Amino acid sequence: MKRKLDFDIDLHHLPRVEGHGNIRISVRDGRLAEATWAVVETPRFFEAIVKGMSAERVPFLTSRICGICSISHSLASIRALERAMEITPPETALTIRLLAMHGETLQSHALHLFFLAAPDFLDAPSALPIMQSHPEIVRAGLQLKELGNEISTVTTGRCTHPVSLVLGGVSKAPSRELLLRLKTMIAERLPALERTTEFFSTLTIPQFVRETEFISLRNGSAYPSIGGDLVSTDGVVRDEEDYLRMTNEYLVAFSTSKFTKVTRQSSAAGALARFNNNFGLLHPRARAAAAAFGLEPVCHNPFMNNVAQLVECHHIMEDAAMLVDRLLDADLLDIRTAFKPKAGSATGAVEAPRGILYHHLETDDEGKVVKADCIIPTTQNNANIHYDLHALAEQALAEGRNEAETEKLCVILVRSYDPCISCSVH
Amino acid sequence: MNHLGFELQPLKIASFDFTCCEGCQLQLANRESTLPEFLALVDIRNFREISSERHDDYDIALVEGSITRSDEIERLKTIRARAKMLVAFGTCACFGGVNSLKNRMPQEAVIREVYDGKAIETMPSMRIGDIVEVDYGIPGCPVSKEEVERIVVSLVSRSPVTLPTYPVCVECKQRLNTCLFDLGEICLGPVTRAGCDAVCPTGNTACLGCRGPAEEINFPAFAQLVRDKELSMADMREKLAFYNGFGDYLEEET
Ligand code: SF4
Ligand code: SF4
Ligand code: SF4
Numbered sequence: 001m002k003r004k005l006d007f008d009i010d011l012h013h014l015p016r017v018e019g020h021g022n023i024r025i026s027v028r029d030g031r032l033a034e035a036t037w038a039v040v041e042t043p044r045f046f047e048a049i050v051k052g053m054s055a056e057r058v059p060f061l062t063s064r065i066c067g068i069c070s071i072s073h074s075l076a077s078i079r080a081l082e083r084a085m086e087i088t089p090p091e092t093a094l095t096i097r098l099l100a101m102h103g104e105t106l107q108s109h110a111l112h113l114f115f116l117a118a119p120d121f122l123d124a125p126s127a128l129p130i131m132q133s134h135p136e137i138v139r140a141g142l143q144l145k146e147l148g149n150e151i152s153t154v155t156t157g158r159c160t161h162p163v164s165l166v167l168g169g170v171s172k173a174p175s176r177e178l179l180l181r182l183k184t185m186i187a188e189r190l191p192a193l194e195r196t197t198e199f200f201s202t203l204t205i206p207q208f209v210r211e212t213e214f215i216s217l218r219n220g221s222a223y224p225s226i227g228g229d230l231v232s233t234d235g236v237v238r239d240e241e242d243y244l245r246m247t248n249e250y251l252v253a254f255s256t257s258k259f260t261k262v263t264r265q266s267s268a269a270g271a272l273a274r275f276n277n278n279f280g281l282l283h284p285r286a287r288a289a290a291a292a293f294g295l296e297p298v299c300h301n302p303f304m305n306n307v308a309q310l311v312e313c314h315h316i317m318e319d320a321a322m323l324v325d326r327l328l329d330a331d332l333l334d335i336r337t338a339f340k341p342k343a344g345s346a347t348g349a350v351e352a353p354r355g356i357l358y359h360h361l362e363t364d365d366e367g368k369v370v371k372a373d374c375i376i377p378t379t380q381n382n383a384n385i386h387y388d389l390h391a392l393a394e395q396a397l398a399e400g401r402n403e404a405e406t407e408k409l410c411v412i413l414v415r416s417y418d419p420c421i422s423c424s425v426h
Numbered sequence: 427m428n429h430l431g432f433e434l435q436p437l438k439i440a441s442f443d444f445t446c447c448e449g450c451q452l453q454l455a456n457r458e459s460t461l462p463e464f465l466a467l468v469d470i471r472n473f474r475e476i477s478s479e480r481h482d483d484y485d486i487a488l489v490e491g492s493i494t495r496s497d498e499i500e501r502l503k504t505i506r507a508r509a510k511m512l513v514a515f516g517t518c519a520c521f522g523g524v525n526s527l528k529n530r531m532p533q534e535a536v537i538r539e540v541y542d543g544k545a546i547e548t549m550p551s552m553r554i555g556d557i558v559e560v561d562y563g564i565p566g567c568p569v570s571k572e573e574v575e576r577i578v579v580s581l582v583s584r585s586p587v588t589l590p591t592y593p594v595c596v597e598c599k600q601r602l603n604t605c606l607f608d609l610g611e612i613c614l615g616p617v618t619r620a621g622c623d624a625v626c627p628t629g630n631t632a633c634l635g636c637r638g639p640a641e642e643i644n645f646p647a648f649a650q651l652v653r654d655k656e657l658s659m660a661d662m663r664e665k666l667a668f669y670n671g672f673g674d675y676l677e678e679e680t
Contacts, residue, residue, distance in 0.1 A: 015478035018448055042445040042495045043546060048539040049527035054664060060634065061668075064524045067449025067568065115455065115476055126477030128470065131462070146458035157629030159456065160449045160568045164629035171630035256546065422448050 005030045007403040013040075014414060016116045016126070018068060019421020023410055025393050032397060035390040037382060037414065039257035041425035047372045055081050055341055055367040056167050062359065063161050065374065066423035068111070070161045071104040071152060072352035075226060076359040076374075079348030081167055084363055087339040092330045093169030094226075096155050099323040100162065101225045101350070102316045103151025107159065108353035109271070109309040110148055112418045113196070114141030117306050120412045121203040137199050140192040144313065147189045151320060154178045169336035176328060183324045186317060193313055197289055200310055206409060209300045210391040212384055213264045214273035215246060217351050223281040223315055224274060224351045233276050233298045234263045240349050243358045247375050257424040259383040260375070266383035269355025270417065271308035272299060286315035302388055303416045341367020352377050354420050378424035381417050388413055434582050440472035440484035441515070442505055444491030444498050445525055445551065449568040450516030451475050451490050457571045464575055467582050482508055486581065488515040492525045493552040506558040511581075514554040517567035517636045517669050524567070525551040526670035551670075562587050567636035567669060570622050590620040593640040594633050598624035606632055612657050614665055617643045617672070638671035645675045 009025040024036040046065055050058060062077040063070035075097055082089065114137075115127045124130050131138045149159035154174045156162030164171040174182075213236075219228035230238045230246045238246055249258040261267055279287070279297040290296070290311045295304055345362035355377030362371040392413055396406040441451055455461070455476065470477065471484040487509035493499060506512055517523040528536050529550040537546050554560055564577060573589075580587045590596075594615035598605070601624055606613040614635040615627055626633045652662050666672040 013474060015474045015480070016476060018475065042498065043540065043548060044445060044494070044525050045528050045536045045540050045548070048531065048536040049524070051539075054661070057664060057668070060631075061524055061527075064447050064449070064567065067447040067452045070447075070449065111452075111455065119478075125479040126470075126473075128465070128477065131465075142458040142461060145455075149456060149458070157631075158625050160452060163626045163631050166631065172628075251541070422443075422446065 005397070005402075009403065009407045009410065011407070011411065014411065016119065017415060017419050017421065019419070019423070019425070021414070021419065021421050023389065023414060025389070025406065025410060027393075027397065030397065032390065032393050035386075035393045036254055037386040037389055039255040039382065039421055039425060041256055041421045043256055043425045046426045047374060050369050050372045053369050055085065055363055055369065058361065058369060059165060059167070062374065065376070065426040066420055067160055068108050068420060069104060069352040069354065069357070069423065071100050071156060071165065072350050072357055073359070074162050074165045075101065076348040076350045076357050077361065078165060078167055079227060079350065080346050080359045080361040081348070081363065083346035083348065084344030084361060085339060085342050085367065086344070087168050087337055089169040089337050090334045092173065092327070092332060093335045095323055095326055095330060096170050096173060096335070097165065098225055099320060099327070100152055100155035100165065102320045102323070103148050103155060103159070105148070105353040106313060106316050106320075107145050107148030107152065109313050110141055110145035113200070113306060113309060114138060114145070116418070117415055120415060134199070136195065140195040140199075143189050143192040144196065147185055150185060151182060154182055166336070168339050171336065173332040173335045174327070176332070179324050179328055183321060183328075186321045186324070190317060193317055196313070197292070197310060200307065201292060205301070205303045205307065206412065207301070208303060208392055208395060208413070210302075210388055211300050213262055213267040214276045214298065215262060215267050215269050215380065216273045216277045216356055217349055218277050221281075223278050223319070226350045228349070230349065230356070231277050232262055232267065236262060241347050243347050243349060243360065243375065247358070247380060249375065249379070255382065257379050257382050257421065259386070260380045261383060266387050267380060268302070268384040269377045269380040270305055271312050271353075272302070272305040273355060274351060275299070275308040275311060282311065283315045283318040285318055286311050289314045302384070302413060305416045305418065309418070341365070345371070354378060354418050355380060374426060376420070376424045376426060378417075378419045378421060381419065382424065385414055385417055385419065436467055436469040437578065437582055438471050438483065438485040439468045439488065440470070440486070440505075440509070441475070441488040442472070442490065442501075443475070444489065444502065444519075445494040446491030446516070446518040446523070448475065448490065450518075450566070451488075453568050453571045453574065457575070460575065464578070467578055484508065485510045487512050489513065489519050489554050490515045492518045492522045493554065493557055494525065494548050494550075496547070496549070499557055502554065502557050511561045512554075512558065514560045514563040516569050517565050517638075517671070519554045520563040520565045520671075521638055522551045522553050522670040524669060527667070565589075565619065565637040565671075566622060573621050591641040592620050593643065594618045594620045594622065594624050594627070594637070596620055597622070598627045601628050603627050606630075607651065607655060610655075610657070612652055612662050612665060616651070617645060617648050617675070632665065634665050634668045635671050636669045638669070639675065645678065
C-alpha cells in the first residue's frame with residue numbers, strides 16, 4: 001500500500017534559469033493533485049514595438065529579446081527580411097553567420113552545463129563552490145564558454161547583441177589574423193572539452209521517459225543551424241513558411257508564455273530534438289561522444305538534453321574549425337549585397353541554442369515592418385515541461401520518494417530544458 | 427584582500443532583474459579569463475540567475491531592466507530599502523531601453539497585438555530612477571564588462587565612480603575607423619557617451635546611442651550635420667528613440 005502523503009511544492013522564481021518561472025506540485029493522500037509549470041515573466045511586447053520600424057534596424061531590436069541567444073534572434077529576423085525582400089547575401093557572409101551561430105551555441109551550452117546544470121548533480125547551490133571543489137572542471141567550462149564568446153566576437157563584433165550582422169550580409173568581416181588566432185584557440189581547447197566529457201560521464205542522469213514529439217530544422221546536408229525544413233520525430237515535414245502549423249500556439253490561464261503543440265499533446269525543441277532528428281549529420285566525433293553516454297535517437301528522456309548539448313559542443317568544435325578554414329580561403333571583401341527595401345513577407349527559422357526559433361515579418365514597400373510574429377524555443381517547450389512535471393511527479397510518488405526528493409527531481413527536470421523564460425515572454 | 431596597503435572587504439553584492447533580456451547580468455559571467463579575480467572582489471549574496479542561495483543582506487544592488495508591472499514596483503522598493511547603494515545596471519534600467527518603444531502606443535493596443543483578448547497587466551516602461559533613488563547608473567546595451575570591472579574596483583577601494591564625459595566619436599577616432607557619416611549613414615557617436623570603445627562603428631554599424639547623451643553635447647550642431655549631409659531626419663529620429671536615452675533632445679528637435 002502507498003504511504004499517505006500530503007505536501008505542496010511551490011517554487012517561486014526558480015533559481016539558475018534565465019527568467020521567472022514557478023513550479024507547483026501538490027500531493028494529497030499520496031496522490032498527485034496538481035503539477036504546473038507557470039511562467040510569470042513580464043512581457044515586453046516585441047511584436048508590437050517592432051511595427052513601423054525600418055527593416056535594417058529590426059535585427060538590432062529583436063536581438064534584445066534575449067541576452068543569451070541574441071545572435072539567433074538577429075539572424076532569424078535577417079533571414080525573414082532577406083526572404084521577404086528577395087536579398088541574396090554573398091557566400092562569405094553566410095559562412096560568417098554559420099560560424100557566429102556556433103559561437104553562440106557553444107557559449108550558451110557551456111553556461112548551462114557548468115553554471116546552471118552541474119550544481120544540481122553535485123548538490124551545490126551554484127558553480128561558485130564547485131570552483132573550489134572541482135577547479136579543473138570549472139576551468140574547462142570557462143575555457144569553452146570563453147571560446148564561444150570569442151567566436152561570436154570575432155564574427156559579429158560583440159558576444160552579446162551582435163553589431164555587424166546586417167540585412168544583405170555582414171557589415172564587417174573578421175581579419176585573417178583574427179581567424180588564424182581563432183583556429184589555434186579552437187585546437188587548444190579540445191582538451192577542455194575532453195575533460196568536460198569525462199566529468200559529465202561520472203554524473204548520474206535520472207531515469208525518466210515520457211514519449212513526446214521532437215521538433216527541429218533539417219536540411220539534409222548539414223547539422224541544422226539557419227533555415228531548412230521543419231521536421232518532427234513523428235514524421236511531420238513542413239516548409240519553413242508553414243511554421244504556424246508546426247507550433248499552433250495557444251494561451252493558458254496560469255502562464256504569461258503561450259503553449260504549443262503539433263501532433264501530440266505537447267512537443268519539444270532544443271539540443272535533444274536536433275539530435276533526434278539529425279543524428280546522421282553530426283560529426284563522427286560527436287556521434288562517438290553520444291555513444292559513450294548511451295545516447296541514441298530517438299531518446300525520450302528529457303534529462304538527456306544535457307548530454308545532447310555536450311554532444312553538440314563536440315560537433316561545434318569540429319565544424320567551427322572547418323568554417324574558419326573555409327573563411328581563410330574566402331573573399332573577405334565580398335560580404336554585403338546592396339538592396340532596395342520592398343514589400344513582402346517571409347519566415348526565418350534558425351536553431352537557437354535552446355531550439356527552433358521563428359520570426360515571421362511582413363514589410364511595406366518602404367521596408368517598414370507592418371506585422372511581426374516571433375515564436376521562441378522555450379515557448380515550444382512549455383507544454384512539454386508542464387506535462388513532464390506531471391508524469392515525473394507521478395513516477396516519484398510511485399517510487400516512494402519524499403517531498404524533498406520529488407522537488408529536487410522536478411527542478412532538475414526544468415533546468416534540463418535550459419529554459420529561457422524572458423525570451424519566451426518577449 | 428590588500429590593495430595599495432589598504433585592507434579591502436569584498437563587496438556584498440546582489441543582482442536583480444526586472445523587465446529585460448538579462449543580457450547585462452550575463453556580462454558578469456563573461457570575460458572568463460579575469461572572472462576568478464573579479465569574483466574575489468565580490469561576495470555574491472543574491473543572484474537568482476546563477477545561484478539558488480538567497481540572502482537579504484547586501485551593500486550593493488545591481489538592478490537590471492525597466493519597470494512595467496505593479497508587482498515590480500513593490501519588489502524594487504524592497505530592494506532599495508535593503509541596499510546601501512543601488513546601481514541602475516544597463517540601458518533598460520538607466521533609460522528604459524528598447525522596452526520604452528511601447529510607450530508610443532496605448533497599452534491596450536500593445537496587449538491586443540500580442541495576446542488577443544487575454545487580460546495581461548502592463549504599464550508604460552519606466553526607468554529604475556522613476557521609482558526609487560539611484561546611486562549610480564552604468565549604461566550600455568549590454569553593459570561593458572571592462573567598465574563594470576573598473577567600477578567595482580573603484581567601489582571596493584572607495585574611490586569615486588566615474589563614466590567618460592566625452593562622446594563615442596573620441597573612441598572611434600582612436601580606433602582609426604572610417605566615419606560612417608562619410609559613408610552616408612547617420613551615427614549617434616557625436617552625441618552619445620563613450621565607454622564602449624566605439625564597438626558599433628568599429629563593426630561598421632551606426633551607434634544607436636545606448637549609453638545615452640554625453641555631457642555638454644552640441645545637439646543643434648549634430649542635427650545640422652544630418653541636414654547638411656542631406657540625410658534622413660526620420661532615420662535620425664528612429665535612431666534617437668531606439669533606447670529612449672535622448673527624450674529631451676528629441677522633443678527639442680521636433
Ligand atoms: S540594457 Fe540591453 S542587454 Fe541590458 S538588459 Fe536591457 S536589453 Fe538586455
Ligand atoms: S562613425 Fe560615428 S562614432 Fe565614429 S567618428 Fe563617425 S560619427 Fe563618430
Ligand atoms: S557605439 Fe553607441 S550603440 Fe554601440 S555600444 Fe557604444 S554607445 Fe552603445
